[in-house]
Amino acid sequence: MSALGHFLETAGIATAGISLVRENTELMRPPRALWVPFELGRPFGAPHAPAFQMRVLLSALALLDRTDGPVILEDFPDDAPESDSTASLVCPVNFPKPPNPDESDLLRAVLAETASLAPWHALFMETHGRSIATVSGLDIDAAARYAAAFLEPRSNPEPPEGRDQASTLRFAIEDLRNWRLEAITAQPGPKPSSKTLADWFWGETATGALALALHPVLLESTSPRLRQVGKGQLVPRAQQHRLG
Amino acid sequence: MVRLSDMTADDAAHLLSKNCPSFPGEPFVAGPPLKERRVAIVTTAGLHRTTDTVFDLTDIGYRVIPGNVQAADLAMSHASVNFDRSGFQDDVNVVFPIDRLREMKAAGEIGAMADFHYSVMGAGWEPHEIEPTALEMAALLHQDNVDAALLVPV
Numbered sequence: 001m002s003a004l005g006h007f008l009e010t011a012g013i014a015t016a017g018i019s020l021v022r023e024n025t026e027l028m029r030p031p032r033a034l035w036v037p038f039e040l041g042r043p044f045g046a047p048h049a050p051a052f053q054m055r056v057l058l059s060a061l062a063l064l065d066r067t068d069g070p071v072i073l074e075d076f077p078d079d080a081p082e083s084d085s086t087a088s089l090v091c092p093v094n095f096p097k098p099p100n101p102d103e104s105d106l107l108r109a110v111l112a113e114t115a116s117l118a119p120w121h122a123l124f125m126e127t128h129g130r131s132i133a134t135v136s137g138l139d140i141d142a143a144a145r146y147a148a149a150f151l152e153p154r155s156n157p158e159p160p161e162g163r164d165q166a167s168t169l170r171f172a173i174e175d176l177r178n179w180r181l182e183a184i185t186a187q188p189g190p191k192p193s194s195k196t197l198a199d200w201f202w203g204e205t206a207t208g209a210l211a212l213a214l215h216p217v218l219l220e221s222t223s224p225r226l227r228q229v230g231k232g233q234l235v236p237r238a239q240q241h242r243l244g
Numbered sequence: 245m246v247r248l249s250d251m252t253a254d255d256a257a258h259l260l261s262k263n264c265p266s267f268p269g270e271p272f273v274a275g276p277p278l279k280e281r282r283v284a285i286v287t288t289a290g291l292h293r294t295t296d297t298v299f300d301l302t303d304i305g306y307r308v309i310p311g312n313v314q315a316a317d318l319a320m321s322h323a324s325v326n327f328d329r330s331g332f333q334d335d336v337n338v339v340f341p342i343d344r345l346r347e348m349k350a351a352g353e354i355g356a357m358a359d360f361h362y363s364v365m366g367a368g369w370e371p372h373e374i375e376p377t378a379l380e381m382a383a384l385l386h387q388d389n390v391d392a393a394l395l396v397p398v
Contacts, residue, residue: 001288001397003371004364004378006267008286008393011382014273015286017395023248027264028371030395031272037247041328043396047335050344057344057394061354064392065278070269130316132333135298167300171321174329181330194328228301236325237254 002028016063018043018056019073029071032063036076039194045080052081082193089184089192089200106213107148109206110176114140117183124186133179136171137163140179143172144207150214150226166225170233173214176207202239211235215243255326265371276355281392283348284358284385285309288366289332289339289398290322299323299365306377309361313342323367327398339398358390366397 002025005015009031019025019035020043036056038045044053056076063072125131136143137160147169149157159168181197192200202208211234218230235243248256275281290299292307298321299307309318315336320329331338342361348354362381364374385393 001366001395002264002267003374004286004288005395007375007378008382008385008395009271009273011379011386012271012273013382013385013393014275014281014391015393015395018397020397021248021259023260024262024264027266029267029269031269039328040326041398042331042338043398044338044341044344047331047338050337050347053337053341054344054347057341057348058353060394061278061283061348061392064275064281067274070272128334130318132319132329134294134319135321164300167298170325171298174325178329178333182333185330185334194330197330198328233301233323233325237258238252238326240254 002030002033005030005033014064016060018060022073022075025073031070032066032072034060034063034074034076037078038080041194042080049081052078089187089196089204106151106206106210107144110144110148110210111141113180113206114144117180120186121179121183124182127186128182131179131182133175133182136168136175138168138172138175140175143175144210147172147176147210147214150217151210164225166223166229169214169218169226170229173207173211173234177201177211180205180207198236198239202235202242212242258326263370275391278392279353280355282356282358282388282390283345283354283392283394284388284390285340285342285345285361285396286381286393287340287361287363287396287398289320289363289396290365290367291318291320291340291363293317294319302368303365304369304373304377305364306381307363309340309363311357311359311361313361322365322398340396341394345394354392358385358388360384360388 001017005017008015016032017030019033022035025033044056059076066072146157149155159165215230218226221227296307301323318336337343345357349357
């Protein structure tokens with residue numbers, strides 16, 4: 001982001017940016033930046049908090065009226081409105097997590113999980129009018145079958161036409177995860193925090209178990225791209241303690 | 245609240261290990277008051293319209309987001325799995341504040357909104373590698389009479 005600011009200004013476009021990692025912004029010295037103490041993925045603080053989002057936006061754009069640069073780095077003074085970090089979630093599928101799950105066990109559990117959550121996902125679609133679980137190019141059950149196929153010995157799953165095999169796998173897992181988060185957040189109760197949602201997905205769902213089972217398989221793949229997905233694009237660092 | 249000190253040690257170490265070259269801070273482009281400026285959003289969140297090509301790892305291109313885009317038309321294909329998506333899932337404005345910018349325009353707090361906004365995917369490349377993409381976007385922003393870019397990471 002800081003590099004973009006520098007290069008756009010070089011080409012005559014004034015910039016004001018949000019900074020999520022103050023230490024890195026201090027080093028890179030973009031012309032104007034507002035550091036915000038929000039979690040990664042939420043540069044304007046919190047969803048459905050329009051007044052708070054507007055304060056962040058106004059604070060960032062106000063830097064354009066400043067003449068005391070170059071290099072303005074301001075701090076936004078307030079933390080984001082909190083989600084409920086104590087809210088618990090209900091996993092609708094009693095998934096027993098067999099000690100050595102094979103592909104068919106996991107796939108059956110993932111498909112059952114999808115079926116169980118489908119009414120809640122339909123409700124999410126009614127209230128939000130959109131889903132972000134669309135990037136793999138596969139419908140949600142096809143995404144599960146595609147991902148589970150990598151657990152079969154000597155398998156070589158075919159991606160959709162025009163898509164790359166490894167990218168399709170990481171996007172399939174991402175779609176499965178996002179679809180579940182959309183469904184579970186449609187259920188009644190307080191809005192859970194992002195950490196609660198991540199812990200639920202990676203610790204409690206069949207799909208999380210599928211993704212964790214894929215990790216060692218991908219690391220042993222003969223495909224450099226699949227190894228790359230396994231190494232850094234499958235399990236978040238904050239959840240890697242779940243790996244065996 | 246999330247600061248580096250609130251993250252796992254691995255996440256914080258990863259962020260601090262990134263290559264962060266020091267830029268000179270200049271040029272520092274001046275312009276008219278904010279209420280007269282035409283503003284575009286440039287995001288590194290890997291956003292695009294659902295009909296656009298997804299971002300692949302090391303994809304250093306940009307995607308165009310029309311100013312009249314609707315939330316349902318936006319997708320995210322960022323390479324990193326190490327940030328929250330649930331906020332964006334619930335409300336695009338937590339990443340891409342298009343509705344807030346529309347409100348600022350309606351209130352006369354900015355002069356105009358750009359006809360087009362831009363998105364890149366901010367992972368898998370080194371800072372100097374984004375220069376050609378940035379210069380191409382700058383040329384397009386000039387053609388759109390934009391004189392201020394709001395830069396938004398994820």
